[in-house]
Every structure is written in structure tokens, then in C-alpha cells.
Amino acid sequence: MGPRLSTSTSDAAAREIPGRRAPVLEVSDLRMTFGPTVALDGVALTVERGQVHALLGENGSGKSTLIKILAGYHRPDPGGRVLVAGRPLPFGNPTVADSHGCRFVHQDLGLVDSLSVVENLFLTSGFPSRWGTIRWPRLLRAAREDLARVGLDLDPRRPVAGLSPAVRTGLAVARALRPGAAEVALLVLDEPTATLPDDEVRQLLDIVRAVAAAGTGVLYVTHHLDEVFDVADVATVLRDGRVVATTPVPDLTRGRLVNQLLGSELDEAHASSQALPAPRARAVLKVRDVAAGPLRSLSVQVRAGELVGIAGLTGSGRESVLAAVFGMLRAERGEVMVNDVSLRPGDPRRAIDAGVAYLPANRKTHGGIMNLTGAANLTLPDLGPLWRPPLLRLGEERTVARTWFAKLDVRPAAAVHLPLAALSGGNQQKVLLAKWLRCRPRVLLLDEPTQGVDIGAKAQIHQQIVAAADGGAAVVVSSADVDELVALCHRVVVLRGGHAVAELSGEALSVPAVNRAALAAERTT
Ligand SMILES: Nc1ncnc2c1ncn2[C@@H]1O[C@H](COP(=O)(O)OP(=O)(O)OP(=O)(O)O)[C@@H](O)[C@H]1O
Ligand SMILES: [Mg+2]
Structure with missing residues (x-):
């Protein structure tokens, strides 16, 4: 398999793990209550060596709670049992989970924005030091190796604050896979692809496959059904804290999986296609030649009642558009007008006063x-x-x-x-x-509006966004999820290399067309 992952499990290491015939993870009768909420109710689950085990379920069905118990964050109600490679895992102790060989990429990634990449990498394992002095050259070398293992070429001294969602995810995965005291027996990923464009999802899935091929068991949480069919061997579905089914993926169809998830059929095509309101004549938002970071130049006008999508791979400038329009990211150039008010770069207060609302992609640090x-x-x-x-x-x-x-x-x-x-x-x-x-708001700027939202709730959120447009808002949606843009928008602007390379609408607007514009162009540069 991929040479960059050859360090994660070796034969010698496999011998060191006691009971190596045992599954990497055996969970039985796990129950967890938070006051009146029953988050988990008698959950049982087994992950075999080398297996990718998908864990699915609606929002609030208990996936992250299960993972936080494995990680030693939460102590479950008495009675449950967890074995890792045959060894009982004591509850409520994060250090013990690590020494049993369990590694985690949590839903919020657990990165510290104010620290650098290298500091984040060593945050959980401690810094190598001699006589109390941190050995920086050695640390930087190790950090580069960790990053290379997941295909990231990044200066380890960079602060984490400015990194794109895709790079942040890569960094969290690199940290989870960094060689430590114990070999990695179980890798747990909680919605690692929530904000990743297709191309980067593919890269991540390659890493997951390589990790599993080396013998590690992977527990993989996602709301994206395609990924289950792409990468998983087995899928377990939770509903209201209970296991609905555990099924080998070859025995599953998309329809069957949806049925297990929702307890009913959902007509996905129907749920996501809805009539869009007719835009009014008046342009509410006028963006002219705005440049900020990777975004080199963007001009776009959005009318009241209109929904405009922004598509593009990581690095295309897509991730900077809305923050720059809102003023959270200081634009280097350009002009933003809302009705007849001109916004000032780096002045979000003025944008809010002019009736602009902005939902950022990173909900933990900027959102709530x-x-x-x-x-x-x-x-x-x-x-x-x-x-x-x-x-x-x-x-x-x-x-x-x-x-x-x-x-x-x-x-x-x-x-x-x-x-x-x-x-x-x-x-x-x-x-x-x-x-x-x-x-x-007069202008609604939405960055990844349905990240981490389950397939049922997504349709509901789309309805509310369309209702806001119907009420007269000019809406701009930036999303890694091209299906979402195509379902929700009148028009989609595709960015590449910091510039708009296509604007698709009507008959010309389709998922393959957007992907072609974003990708084909990317490949030729
Ligand atoms: N610290 C807490 N205090 C109280 N209730 C909690 C706490 N953590 C989780 N819950 C509740 O437990 C239930 C399961 O939540 P959990 O985070 O495990 O869901 P999930 O399956 O990961 O959902 P999502 O797909 O939205 O991430 C929810 O009802 C949630 O509100
Ligand atoms: Mg969760």
C-alpha cells in the first residue's frame, strides 16, 4: 500500500499487541444518559483488524457520544464494556485510550488556533526534550514526516488559525497517525469530510484505505452515503441511541441504507429539488474586483430573491469569498456595495449595520x-x-x-x-x-451551511434558505458540496486559481458541469 503509511503497523508491532487475533474493538451493552436524554442505549459494535466500519445515524443519534466514551471523555452508565484488541478499556481516562492504541479525529478536530502546526502535532503526545529544553530541529523534522504521511506539504511553523478546512482536517489526521508509545490499533474519524471538496475526500479515503490495509481498524462516522460505498466494509446505523442494523456493505443498497437511517424511504431527489423563487430586478449586493488571500479577483452581483453559489477546490479562493465580502477577512482590493452603502474592508460591524449576515464555515471558533x-x-x-x-x-x-x-x-x-x-x-x-x-438579513452569506447535517435535515435547511430568498434576501452560498449548490442556487460561480472561470445557470447548471469547470481547469495549470 501507500509507502507513506508503512509506519503505522508493522509485523513486530502486531506481535506486541496482546490478543492480536481479537477484534480491535468490541463494544457491548453501552449506555449513556445525560439527565433525561438517553444518548446511547445498549450499543454493541465490533471492528475487526483491517476493517473500515462506517458508523451512521441522524443528527443526535449518539455517534459522537460513543466516540467520546472510547476516547475517555465521557464515562458511560455502569454495565457496558469495551475491549481494545482484547484488552478491557477502563472508562474516563484519555491517556489509557491512547496507550491502548486508539487514536481519534474528533468532529471539531480539536486543534488550537493560537498555536502553530508543529505545536498542534505534539500537543497530545508531549514535546521531545533534553534536560528540559525542547529540541526544535528534531521536532520540525518529525512534524514534516507526520505531514508527509498524509500527503501535506506545509510549513510546520505556520499558525493553525489561517489554514483552510481541508488542511485542518489533514493536520488532525496526521496527528492521529503520528507514531507514539503504542501502535495504532484503532483509528476513529468523526465526520472528517464534512467540509471537504470531492477531490480532497478522495485523498482522505485513500489514506483510510491504506491505514486499514496495514491492519488498523477504522471506525468512520459520516453523513455522506457515497463514502460508505467507497470505503467501508461494514456499516452500523444508530437511531435514538440504539443500533438499528450492522450490515456488510456488499449487502447494502443506497435505498436500504436510507431506510435504516430514517426508518422510512426518503425520496432524495425530490427532497432536494424545490422551486426557487423568481429573483427581483434590483441588485442588492454588488461585489467588484475583490481580492483577498488566494482570491485574486471576483466580481458578482446578486439580486433580491436570488441564490448564487460559489464553487471551487481548496486553494481556488472559494473559502475566502464570503469572509472578504463580509469584512471579516480584510480585502486587499475591490469594492462591496449593499444597496447603496459601500462596505469597508475589515469592518464587519458596518456590514451587519447594512443588513448582511454571515455564517462562517468554522462554527467552533467563529460561529457559536x-x-x-x-x-x-x-x-x-x-x-x-x-x-x-x-x-x-x-x-x-x-x-x-x-x-x-x-x-x-x-x-x-x-x-x-x-x-x-x-x-x-x-x-x-x-x-x-x-x-x-x-x-x-438583506444579504445572507452562508459558508458550508449544511456541514454535519443529516440527509433528512438537509432538505429542511434548504427549504428555510429558499424561504429567506423568497422573503427578499440576496443569498450567496459557498460550499464544497456541489450537489447542494446545484439543488439550491439559480447560478453557480466556479473559481479556480483565484478567478471565476465559469458561471453556470439554467440548463447548463449541473454537478458534472461544475466539477468539470473546477477540476479540468485546475489540472491544466
Ligand atoms: N454534554 C452533553 N450534555 C447533554 N446532552 C448531550 C451532551 N452531549 C451529547 N448530548 C446529547 O446526546 C445525544 C447524542 O448526541 P451525539 O453528539 O452523540 O450525536 P451525533 O450522532 O454525533 O449527532 P451529529 O450527527 O449531529 O454529530 C443528543 O441528544 C445530544 O444533545
Ligand atoms: Mg456528532
Whole structure:
């Protein structure tokens, strides 16, 4: 297999793991409650050596909870048992999970933005030092090897803050695979591809295959059904904390998998295709020749009621567009007008005052406040109507929150009272989107709006975005998910090398056409 992964398991190492005939992971009768919420209920699961085991389920079905128990984050209710390569795993101890050979890429990646790449790589394993002095040259060399193992060519001294979602994912995977005290027996990936374009998904899946081929068991969480058929040997589906089915992938069809996931058939094609509103004549958002970072020049006009998509691979400039328009990223050049107000580079406050709302791709660092309640997060950007000095009307805050949580089907129903951190990843995403929809913005800028959202909830979110456009908003969606752009937008602008290389609409707008424009062009440069 790929030479870059040959270090992950060797024959000698396999002999060192006791009970090497045993599956790498055996979970039985796992139960976990958070107050009244039953997150896991009698879960059993086995991952064999060299197997890629997909773990699926709707938002809030218990996937991350299971993983956090394996990682020693949560202690389950008494009674459950976990064996790693035949050895019992004591609960509630992150160090023990690591020494048993379990490695994790969590849903939020667990990177520290204020640190550099190399510091993040060694964050969990400790820095090699001699007499208390960190040995930087050696550290940098090791860091480069770790990055090369996952095909990343990146200066280890760079701060993590400025990295694209795809590179951040690669870095988290590199960290999980870095050789440590124990060989990697089990690699657990919690939605690693949520914001990756197809091309990078393929690269990641290659890594997953190579890791498994070397004997490591992989537990792979995803909402993307294609990936299950691409990479997994077995798929387990959770619903409401229980295992619905564990099926060898050759015995599965897409329809059967959807059925297991939702407990009913979902007409995916129907769910994602809906009538778009007719745009009004007036251009609300005018972007002229904006340049910021990898984005070299973009001009686009968006009318009220219009939905415009931005597509492009990582590095194409796509990831900078919305932040630059909003002013969060300081544009080097260009002009942004909302109606007749001209926005200032690096001045998001002015954008907000002009009626612009921006949902960033990175919800952990820019999107939400994890220790505030769902209701508080929702009402934060526009407290005006809820404010009667000196008091905030909390009762009304809850009522407003309940209405919006119902529209986007945020679960559980008690989510309005819970801190955002207690919601599942997909449900956090719904809260953050609801927060901006509620402001009825003139211009709605959405970066990866359905990242981590399950296939049922995605259609619901699309409906709400279309409703916002119908209400007169000019909407711009940037997404790695081309299907999403094609289903949701009147027009899609495709970027490559920092420039718009195609603009597709009507009959010409299709998934293959967008991919061709993004990829074919990329290959020739
Ligand atoms: N710290 C916590 N406190 C209270 N409830 C929690 C906590 N963590 C998770 N939950 C609840 O447990 C349930 C399962 O959540 P979990 O994060 O495991 O879902 P998930 O399957 O990973 O969903 P997603 O696809 O959205 O990431 C949800 O109802 C969630 O709200
Ligand atoms: Mg999760």
C-alpha cells in the first residue's frame, strides 16, 4: 500500500499487541444518559483488524457520544464494556485510550488556533526534550514526516488559525497517525469530510484505505452515503441511541441504507429539488474586483430573491469569498456595495449595520458560544426586540427560540435550555443558521451551511434558505458540496486559481458541469 503509511503497523508491532487475533474493538451493552436524554442505549459494535466500519445515524443519534466514551471523555452508565484488541478499556481516562492504541479525529478536530502546526502535532503526545529544553530541529523534522504521511506539504511553523478546512482536517489526521508509545490499533474519524471538496475526500479515503490495509481498524462516522460505498466494509446505523442494523456493505443498497437511517424511504431527489423563487430586478449586493488571500479577483452581483453559489477546490479562493465580502477577512482590493452603502474592508460591524449576515464555515471558533444556551446563541445578534432595559426578557427569548428550533427541527426539544456544547454537531449547525435567518438579513452569506447535517435535515435547511430568498434576501452560498449548490442556487460561480472561470445557470447548471469547470481547469495549470 501507500509507502507513506508503512509506519503505522508493522509485523513486530502486531506481535506486541496482546490478543492480536481479537477484534480491535468490541463494544457491548453501552449506555449513556445525560439527565433525561438517553444518548446511547445498549450499543454493541465490533471492528475487526483491517476493517473500515462506517458508523451512521441522524443528527443526535449518539455517534459522537460513543466516540467520546472510547476516547475517555465521557464515562458511560455502569454495565457496558469495551475491549481494545482484547484488552478491557477502563472508562474516563484519555491517556489509557491512547496507550491502548486508539487514536481519534474528533468532529471539531480539536486543534488550537493560537498555536502553530508543529505545536498542534505534539500537543497530545508531549514535546521531545533534553534536560528540559525542547529540541526544535528534531521536532520540525518529525512534524514534516507526520505531514508527509498524509500527503501535506506545509510549513510546520505556520499558525493553525489561517489554514483552510481541508488542511485542518489533514493536520488532525496526521496527528492521529503520528507514531507514539503504542501502535495504532484503532483509528476513529468523526465526520472528517464534512467540509471537504470531492477531490480532497478522495485523498482522505485513500489514506483510510491504506491505514486499514496495514491492519488498523477504522471506525468512520459520516453523513455522506457515497463514502460508505467507497470505503467501508461494514456499516452500523444508530437511531435514538440504539443500533438499528450492522450490515456488510456488499449487502447494502443506497435505498436500504436510507431506510435504516430514517426508518422510512426518503425520496432524495425530490427532497432536494424545490422551486426557487423568481429573483427581483434590483441588485442588492454588488461585489467588484475583490481580492483577498488566494482570491485574486471576483466580481458578482446578486439580486433580491436570488441564490448564487460559489464553487471551487481548496486553494481556488472559494473559502475566502464570503469572509472578504463580509469584512471579516480584510480585502486587499475591490469594492462591496449593499444597496447603496459601500462596505469597508475589515469592518464587519458596518456590514451587519447594512443588513448582511454571515455564517462562517468554522462554527467552533467563529460561529457559536459553546457555554451559552441554544436560545441565547439564537438571539445574540439581534437582541433589540427582547431588550427592555435593564432586563432581557428571557421568557420571550425562549419563545422566539422555540419557534426557530421547530422550523429547523433542532433536537432534542429541550435544546433551547441546553448549552450549545450539549447539542450534537448537526444540531449546533442548525442553531447557528437559525440565528442568522431570524435577523431577516438583506444579504445572507452562508459558508458550508449544511456541514454535519443529516440527509433528512438537509432538505429542511434548504427549504428555510429558499424561504429567506423568497422573503427578499440576496443569498450567496459557498460550499464544497456541489450537489447542494446545484439543488439550491439559480447560478453557480466556479473559481479556480483565484478567478471565476465559469458561471453556470439554467440548463447548463449541473454537478458534472461544475466539477468539470473546477477540476479540468485546475489540472491544466
Ligand atoms: N454534554 C452533553 N450534555 C447533554 N446532552 C448531550 C451532551 N452531549 C451529547 N448530548 C446529547 O446526546 C445525544 C447524542 O448526541 P451525539 O453528539 O452523540 O450525536 P451525533 O450522532 O454525533 O449527532 P451529529 O450527527 O449531529 O454529530 C443528543 O441528544 C445530544 O444533545
Ligand atoms: Mg456528532
